Amino acid sequence: MVPLMKWHIVNIDQSKIEALSKKYKFSTQFSRILLEKGIDTADKITSITSPGIKSLHQASLLPDIEQGTDRIQRAIKDGEKILIWGDEDTDGITATVFLFELLKNLNARVFYHIPNRKKEGIGLNTPGIQQAANLGCSLIVTVDCASSDHNEIAAAQEMGIDIVVTDHHEVPVESTPHFPLINPKRADSQYPFPDIAGVMVAFKLGWFIAQSMLSLQSKEWQSIIPRWYPLIFLGTYADRVPLKDENFVLAHLGFEWLQKTERCGIRILREMICKGNVCDEEAVRKMISVFSTGKRKEFGNNVGFQLLTENNEDTLRKTISRLLIESEEWHAHANENYKRILVSIPQDTKEAVIFIYNPKLQFDYLGFCASRLKERLSKPVIVASDKEENIIGEARAPGGVNVYAILAKKSSLFLSFGGHKQACGFTIRKEHLDEMKQYLKGTFPGTSIATEQEREMRIIDTLSPEKITQKLKNEILLLTPFAHSNPSPLFLAQGVSLSNGVYSYIIPESGKSKQIEMKNITQTWVGIDGKPVLLDIVYYLNSSGILIIADARPSLFNEQT
Numbered sequence: 068m069v070p071l072m073k074w075h076i077v078n079i080d081q082s083k084i085e086a087l088s089k090k091y092k093f094s095t096q097f098s099r100i101l102l103e104k105g106i107d108t109a110d111k112i113t114s115i116t117s118p119g120i121k122s123l124h125q126a127s128l129l130p131d132i133e134q135g136t137d138r139i140q141r142a143i144k145d146g147e148k149i150l151i152w153g154d155e156d157t158d159g160i161t162a163t164v165f166l167f168e169l170l171k172n173l174n175a176r177v178f179y180h181i182p183n184r185k186k187e188g189i190g191l192n193t194p195g196i197q198q199a200a201n202l203g204c205s206l207i208v209t210v211d212c213a214s215s216d217h218n219e220i221a222a223a224q225e226m227g228i229d230i231v232v233t234d235h236h237e238v239p240v241e242s243t244p245h246f247p248l249i250n251p252k253r254a255d256s257q258y259p260f261p262d263i264a265g266v267m268v269a270f271k272l273g274w275f276i277a278q279s280m281l282s283l284q285s286k287e288w289q290s291i292i293p294r295w296y297p298l299i300f301l302g303t304y305a306d307r308v309p310l311k312d313e314n315f316v317l318a319h320l321g322f323e324w325l326q327k328t329e330r331c332g333i334r335i336l337r338e339m340i341c342k343g344n345v346c347d348e349e350a351v352r353k354m355i356s357v358f359s360t361g362k363r364k365e366f367g368n369n370v371g372f373q374l375l376t377e378n379n380e381d382t383l384r385k386t387i388s389r390l391l392i393e394s395e396e397w398h399a400h401a402n403e404n405y406k407r408i409l410v411s412i413p414q415d416t417k418e419a420v421i422f423i424y425n426p427k428l429q430f431d432y433l434g435f436c437a438s439r440l441k442e443r444l445s446k447p448v449i450v451a452s453d454k455e456e457n458i459i460g461e462a463r464a465p466g467g468v469n470v471y472a473i474l475a476k477k478s479s480l481f482l483s484f485g486g487h488k489q490a491c492g493f494t495i496r497k498e499h500l501d502e503m504k505q506y507l508k509g510t511f512p513g514t515s516i517a518t519e520q521e522r523e524m525r526i527i528d529t530l531s532p533e534k535i536t537q538k539l540k541n542e543i544l545l546l547t548p549f550a551h552s553n554p555s556p557l558f559l560a561q562g563v564s565l566s567n568g569v570y571s572y573i574i575p576e577s578g579k580s581k582q583i584e585m586k587n588i589t590q591t592w593v594g595i596d597g598k599p600v601l602l603d604i605v606y607y608l609n610s611s612g613i614l615i616i617a618d619a620r621p622s623l624f625n626e627q628t
């Protein structure tokens with residue numbers, strides 16, 4: 068059983084709260100929230116109160132961006148054919164669409180290829196490069212992939228194709244690139260905030276190209292880019308990079324533009340997914356699952372790319388309906404696979420890294436299973452299965468644990484390997500399975516970090532729902548969209564009566580009655596007298612302003628925090 072979450076009301080310096088509230092006319096609660104999130108400087112506060120491109124880091128700080136831009140610019144001027152090489156996840160798809168449209172607008176002769184992961188794997192591959200050569204392309208620009216594809220890049224160069232890599236995955240230490248490698252995670256990168264998604268790297272490159280070709284001022288650029296905000300947001304949100312710093316700025320703008328963009332595919336998605344046409348985080352997750360479902364089928368090219376660029380409403384509606392059904396089926400299968408491995412794991416295992424090899428698991432669901440299990444155990448988890456004659460594995464780790472580094476020590480065993488500190492994948496030969504298993508049984512310093520902290524709910528303050536003012540609601544909305552790395556602020560309400568999973572109360576300002584939905588618990592709490600038990604609840608506001616319960620306990624049993 069998963070132990071109960073500890074409730075902890077954060078301790079914040081009262082004088083700082085007062086100073087912030089006075090200076091910016093924030094409510095006390097909002098000042099507490101900001102201070103808890105470490106948003107305490109004028110710059111950080113501006114990025115929240117008026118987010119705009121002025122809060123973004125200079126594209127010129129990305130390594131090799133000038134060399135990359137020069138090569139692309141030359142290709143555009145000389146009428147060379149350029150191929151954008153993407154990746155099949157939402158980050159990769161949105162990055163491909165962005166760069167494709169930007170280069171088209173600059174009159175480039177541009178094509179794209181999003182490899183099918185199941186057949187082609189991730190990143191560049193030689194048969195695909197050969198196809199690009201057959202098309203007559205002399206330049207490939209990658210997005211969201213290829214930092215470690217040195218062999219394929221060498222093969223491309225031999226075929227007379229130049230490569231510009233844009234990526235955000237970890238860069239192997241031994242690499243000395245002979246091509247422009249635009250990646251904020253390079254050891255020599257000066258970029259101040261490396262935790263950006265692939266679509267953000269592509270966006271920065273696009274900005275740099277537009278600036279140097281059209282001598283655009285920031286203002287002009289700002290007036291052009293809202294059409295791409297939702298794409299940057301979706302890629303950023305899907306890739307689970309921390310929604311802080313410039314990620315937050317573009318996610319906030321993109322989340323806002325998601326509700327009003329005229330991009331046909333997103334408009335139809337919105338109509339079909341968002342209740343009352345309001346997109347909250349849950350709707351966003353559903354949209355993302357549509358993109359990740361699209362990739363697995365082959366109706367033409369990449370379905371996600373088509374969704375974002377298509378203008379025919381009927382086609383879009385048909386495709387989206389089909390994908391929604393398939394996405395539900397996918398999740399049902401994924402959950403079945405997860406349950407299958409869940410029963411096989413001793414819950415009290417002492418091992419630092421959980422390694423599960425089960426040839427019955429389907430390749431498609433390995434990442435899902437590893438993610439879920441990592442959440443449950445707060446430990447690094449690797450889930451592996453057979454793929455043809457080899458073994459393929461997906462690793463996930465909680466924040467602060469670098470499972471990439473743990474696996475990188477065994478890189479000599481891998482046929483392929485790549486990803487991020489907290490999420491990566493590999494392929495090994497079957498004969499190396501035992502060596503891998505043995506290695507992962509070892510001890511890894513730093514893997515059992517923060518489990519105590521992860522089991523703790525950091526609560527902003529005690530606040531009964533009746534006391535939430537419209538001002539505080541509006542202030543909290545400035546912090547949307549919420550995600551794991553940008554959690555919605557939690558409040559504690561004590562002695563609340565709760566029946567049938569719904570808590571009704573009256574808003575003092577309007578006299579209207581409101582209800583709190585129960586999301587995390589399903590039982591009704593009833594005492595021996597049959598009446599609802601009074602509860603202490605931890606709750607938050609979602610981006611539609613609805614109060615959601617995150618945790619609840621009978622007041623009777625609750626220890627004071």
Ligand SMILES: [Mn+2]
Pocket residue numbers: 158159211235264265266306
């Ligand atoms: Mn990515």
